[in-house]
Amino acid sequence: VELMFVWNRSKDRLQDAVFLEQQLGITQPLPVLETLDDLTTSELCSDVDVLVEVAHPTIYVTHGGALLKKASLFVGSPTAFAQENVLETMLGGLASDRALFLPAGALWGSADVVKMAQSRTLGSVHISMRKPPHSFRLEEPLQSKLAAYVTDIEAHPDTAAS
Numbered sequence: 526v527e528l529m530f531v532w533n534r535s536k537d538r539l540q541d542a543v544f545l546e547q548q549l550g551i552t553q554p555l556p557v558l559e560t561l562d563d564l565t566t567s568e569l570c571s572d573v574d575v576l577v578e579v580a581h582p583t584i585y586v587t588h589g590g591a592l593l594k595k596a597s598l599f600v601g602s603p604t605a606f607a608q609e610n611v612l613e614t615m616l617g618g619l620a621s622d623r624a625l626f627l628p629a630g631a632l633w634g635s636a637d638v639v640k641m642a643q644s645r646t647l648g649s650v651h652i653s654m655r656k657p658p659h660s661f662r663l664e665e666p667l668q669s670k671l672a673a674y675v676t677d678i679e680a681h682p683d684t685a686a687s
Contacts, residue, residue, distance in 0.1 A: 530569035532558040534580065561588045564595050575599055575626075581662065585611050590618045597624040 533539050536557060545551040556569050561584070564570050573596040578584055582605035584592070589605075592598050593615065606612040615625060634652070641647035658675050661667075678684075 528556070529573050530556045530558045530567070532561060532580070561591070564588070564591050570595060578602060583664070585615060589615050593618040593620070593623055593625070597626065599626040600628070603627055 531539055536559070538544055539555050539557045542554075545555070558564070558567055558569055575598070576592055576596045577599045578592070579601035582602040584602065585605040586608070589611065598615075600606075606615070619625060638647065638650055638652075658671055661671065663671055
């Protein structure tokens with residue numbers, strides 16, 4: 526396995542030698558892709574077989590098609606597929622030489638749900654995943670809306686939905 530490139534919303538972190546060594550144990554400079562728009566033109570991306578995404582669910586909304594055109598994709602943020610149109614777009618973009626890998630741990634119990642569906646013992650299912658609000662690292666305008674919602678819930682906990 527060879528690391529071809531790394532992209533991060535906070536590019537400076539990838540160029541911080543102290544952070545890389547202390548936090549990640551990396552002692553060599555990383556090949557950093559400047560922007561995801563460079564996927565189709567950068568020499569760093571010329572020989573990629575699998576892209577591993579652990580960035581943010583919006584990556585699939587903004588760059589999903591380009592990612593799949595470049596290589597097979599290992600999904601780290603399956604939350605994006607809660608939007609049906611995003612899932613449909615990604616599945617529609619799959620070519621015969623591409624794959625979309627979804628780690629089993631990302632959707633716990635999914636293997637059991639599939640087994641029950643195949644054996645026709647599943648009448649219906651509702652899966653909910655809960656995360657603390659700060660874990661979403663939202664961008665505007667959603668960041669402000671979430672902050673206002675959290676403030677309102679904290680001020681009026683008796684009205685919060687369980």
